[in-house]
Amino acid sequence: MTIFASFLLLALICLAVAFPTYDSIAGLSEREINEYVARNGVAAIPNPPLPLPKGQDGLKLVNDPAHPFIAAGPNDIRGPCPALNTLASHGYLPRNGVVRPDQIVTAVMEGLNLGNDFAKFLCYQAFLMNGNPLTNLMSIRMKTRGTGPDPPKPALIGGLGQHGTFEAVFNEDLFQGFISTSTKFGFNGTYDVNAAAELRNQRLQNSIQTNPQLVFTSPRILSAYSEAVFPTIFFVDGRLNNCQLAIDAARHFFDFEMMPTDFHRQPAPVNFTMVDPLVSEIFNKHPFAPGVNHGKKNFVLQPQTPPLSNFCGIYEDIVIHVVPGQYPKPTGVLRDALNKNLGFFYGAVRAEHNCTQVFPYGRD
């Protein structure tokens, strides 16, 4: 290994701790480090970031001069998640959209004040399903060479856009539905929990009618219902913090991938304790059982998949079925990397839910 490579490895570890932003750091950016790792197929896997220190975890201007909005360039990847797109466009994440899981955790904590456990849960779940465990890189949209050489199939390494029905970066028709549902059901025309419940149900009913291959089972159910409530929390200015998202602010995040001018993040780290009741609330307005479409309008229930109310069941389903579906018998460094990420994932699950850890690839 060259001296240059060792320097980069050292820089990788130090930078993750020392620099919260990813633009031109004394000539060597986090993005350049990621690109180096992708070319060489080797990666150190940093531990998950710690919570923001006390005293630095409160209300804060986050659309600040250190994080200017710069629209994505032709080679920058943007995907299905409006939060991650926006964080990339403000430099909280590498602007090219090829990112490490620890960078996502740091970005969502600093930029939107997700609690540490909550950030790790979302991030390591997504990484285990869509990222490259060998290079420790993930695309926030589609498959790209930017994540380096793939592990063997059936691993997909497709990026965040590979599940679900994501097609265009922004769909104005869907956004018009968002506006009209908010006008009809939300307080003062905002996207609030009532609007979220109606819109989520409309999307499900619409998919049952039109998508012959709809799969609405674990873990998709949990992400669908979580994503429905997130904007009522994280896209609302922390000084207001009333769970009522104005349409103008929504358009900034969803369409422009931009924080509104003067945007302040949540006033305290947001964890499962706050999100879980909202998820239950929108579910209880339109309860349903998990299932799959066998052709349009033919929704067949899947009683063996854990329902939304069974958080630990969903954790186990991801670890026992979803991840081994892509990595049936990993060995060597691949197994080590997967076990490490599974451990990080369980660490996030354990913090606020009393689930038992499962080990698809043995302990150690």
Ligand code: HEM
């Ligand atoms: C670690 C953090 C996160 C990860 C890894 C993540 C990942 C994802 C993924 C994979 C999707 C697409 C799901 C699909 O296939 O349909 C998605 C959608 C979405 N995410 Fe995130 N997300 C994160 C944090 C957030 C946060 C903090 C928000 C706050 C508002 C958010 C809001 C949304 C919304 C609203 C959608 C649905 C977009 C639409 O239907 O147009 N996400 N996210």
Ligand SMILES: *[C@@H]1O[C@H](CO)[C@@H](O)[C@H](O)[C@H]1NC(C)=O
């Ligand atoms: C309703 O929304 C308008 C802006 O669309 C705002 O000026 C007004 O203060 C809001 N009213 C309440 C009661 O929140």
Ligand SMILES: *[C@@H]1O[C@H](CO)[C@@H](O)[C@H](O)[C@H]1NC(C)=O
């Ligand atoms: C979750 O957040 C609430 C409100 O900020 C806080 O009181 C609680 O201690 C947090 N729980 C954990 C496990 O961090």
Ligand SMILES: *[C@@H]1O[C@H](CO)[C@@H](O)[C@H](O)[C@H]1NC(C)=O
């Ligand atoms: C957590 O689960 C264990 C084993 O299932 C049980 O013994 C323990 O009482 C539970 N703790 C809490 C706080 O629920």
